[in-house]
Amino acid sequence: MSSYNLADLEQYKNPASSIKKMGDSSGLPMMRIATIIPDLQNDILRTMHTNGQNKVIDALVEKAFLKLNGFAYRNRADRVVPLFVKGPPGQGKTTAFRIASKNIADAMGVRLFINPTIIDSPSETDIILVEATLAGLLSPTSLIGLPNTDNGVTVYVPPARMKMLADSPLSIMVLDDLENAVAGVKNAAMPAILDKLLLDFKLGDTCYVGATGNLGNVDNTNTTMGSDALFNRMKTLLGYDTLGDWLERAYNNSSYQDEIGLCFLDVFLIQNPNLFYPDRDSKTRGPTATSRSYDGLLGTLRNEFGDYLDRMNAGLNPPSIEIGIKSKIHGQVGKEVAEKMNLFYHDVLSVAYPAAIEAMSEKRLSSDTRELLYNLIAIKKDENSETVARSFLRQVEQIATSKIFNICNTKVDSNDEIAQKRIKIELASVLQRFSEAMFSVGLVRGNKTDLIAYTVLHMAKNLISKSNALPASERHFDFGHLNSHKLPVLSDVLVNALTTFASKVTMEKYGEGMYKVGGTDDKPITAVQTAIVDPLTQTSQIMKLQQEAVEAQMH
Template identity: 25%
Template structure:
């Protein structure tokens, strides 16, 4: 983002900007002087939405129009759409985006009208076409002709909708004369005799010009002084969060989260856009993602039905061809290497481990070779395997919850034990610090797949996964029973570190759960627990009752 620093415009993530736009939309739609029961009901919904979403009472403040600028594909227009959709949902309004000219507003919708201004040199798009009308003067019985304009129906609809948003897209790409025409639209929500309605929110988007290789017209001070202006940028973390919410299934993000962790520079390659080459940006990753997901869906099917366990079953050529055409050659080359490692080794090993199946000779050799490699090759493999183990277990638990919502934990115990045993056996002696990564991956993916406090969900107001107390206790029980639970990490038994840093960490979100609060005592203060985590362990089952775990 260094190139944008020269513009001296504040930068905010798309996630942060969506929240600002949500607040401004609610403020714009509020009726300070309600004149009907409908107005009173809408105000009540706005006040409740504000309290629910932002945890503070509503205080009416007329908002300023917002202009979002930034690199192509960074989510400027999408930020407005996401904010509008969420507000429509909060207020029980239908979300209607760019309807056809024959659409008739009902007053029960949030109408989102997007006007593309890129390259526009005429104000007809805003003002409409001129036409001649007659006026009859009763004083002397004369007829006079005058010229007026017929505004586009899409814009006259705005004031008749239940709520409305007018977005002037690619504002900086319009000619200066068109930008000047839009000044009164931005600030006053009207142009000449056409009124868009007092409760229409108006915003604009635009590129950066020389900083991102786009052609833009000069933007006058009069334009920039009409409202608030930000440079919008997306982050890989925000992109993955949206993706997992959109695709809460087994294939999910097609492992892009791990790819961006390994190659953070591949999320956005703006220098390529100046050369006219395909380049990586959030928009293009969103367009590529369905192809990646398709590739992994086929891969999962082939794994289940393969006759040759050693065969590489991933359709790499087709997937990478799609990637080259959308995110460019350089990024696709790194994606190919990443997927080669993932599909050749990690995915089948993790799937068999959770199912409790024996690895074949090739997989065992690969596992030993990679774990014995102290360089980047071994580190990459270990990180991917630990994440994948957590993800696979999350999928299996989510299936059990869907099929047996009242008995999911009991049906998941074997898989949880397989997860703990394989993770401790594989990394306990070589790289024990990877074990918490597997648990964190489990919690994150499970919260996305299930989103139910009975199993796991993300914390209110925070993006931190929360696993249910009973699930945490079952995992902790398996950890205590693991033969390698006494392995020491920084002179502390590994089972203590794992329990304290990952499992008991959720006590801050569900402090009323006695079982959950006991986890911290178990892993930190209980003498019986300390005794079974020494190198010479007594029989585990004999100690479980004294740890409050006899019910398991």
């Protein structure tokens, strides 16, 4: 990754080769799920707008549209063509509808009910999302309900959640796995897509109806006979997830900004991007690697790593994490990926992980561990060296971020000098350990200064993001802010402190803080300047230069 661009994930936002083949075979236009969601949100909002018939609902729609798009609502079409998202399993097709619905609810400031039951009581201004799973259904009963006789006429009594859809002016229905439905179910669903009808039951003109489905032979899934009438009623896309989007979601998830983090799964995928969604033999059965299975695996790994740390902190002697995760990896992402991932975790857990924990402990790195890391990173410089370096820095950064945030954000009385002194001592200790971990294990001599810079930027962004996620009343320290490009502008206090401690890592043989990486003898460029000062200050410097240029033009 780029040394200075924390969000340099665009290179990983292309479809996997296997997805490209599916696009070619299906003839469908391809679009990332992440880019489908904004368009889907607007389609849903335009469907919900009543054109003045319900001013309360229209005000909510217009409020959400402005908040999500940055410009005022306008509808230039008579009707909205519903969306049919097709693609292989595990890409987030149904999730796209959930995310769009949640974003709209948040922008409106209302509640979202997903698949509500009879015990739920949504108000008129709450949003109802019903996911009608059609795969395996032999009859359309779950859609249209059961027949009943009323005054000599047969009518269908709709299921409770369908009644909720009809009663709500803010409603969404997803016909999930439509391509795997039998003919009778498909026939019942088609009028709902365009006319909002389930037999003689009206869903309501403001109900948005979308659909998802697999690709059949193209992605080795079961589907029933397609219908031109169905396709002509919808705009159909092949939706897919990417490694870049998955990493972006994970990095922005505040739940993962702790000492456990992503359990090195991001490091593995960055080094093996082809394994995010690998080609799969049609004869292969069992689990396979998808973004959904990686979501599940991440949860499994976080529990395994968390339990291991808890046992360690309790004074127990737990077995290696490697033993616990081996079969679970195979069971969630399949044999091919598991074989490579198990080798990766062997390298990580035998060296990088314990070394990082040791480096950030009060005991710091032992001479033996430092020598081991130095030999692996600065001398060997092989593929294993890259794995160890990335994994070591990732774990060090996660521990440092958690400790620095908790120390700095502690509420202390301004008159309590003893408490303030204690916090300064604790912060200095963490920054010193963090600096030694970056500049005393051979990373600079091993030509990995860019990894140090990335680590520092990642820590800065996580500190700022963690602070921003808190209510203002719970923020007790100014960590800085994110600029318009989502890059961190860390507070001067932390930049200066980190630079000071890193510059002092100059011990014989290992110390690389002031190691010359460029420049001239008269004006050398040091590792600290390249890995800390430049990345953390270039944003504010650029903004200052831009402001000066604007002011010069005005005069």
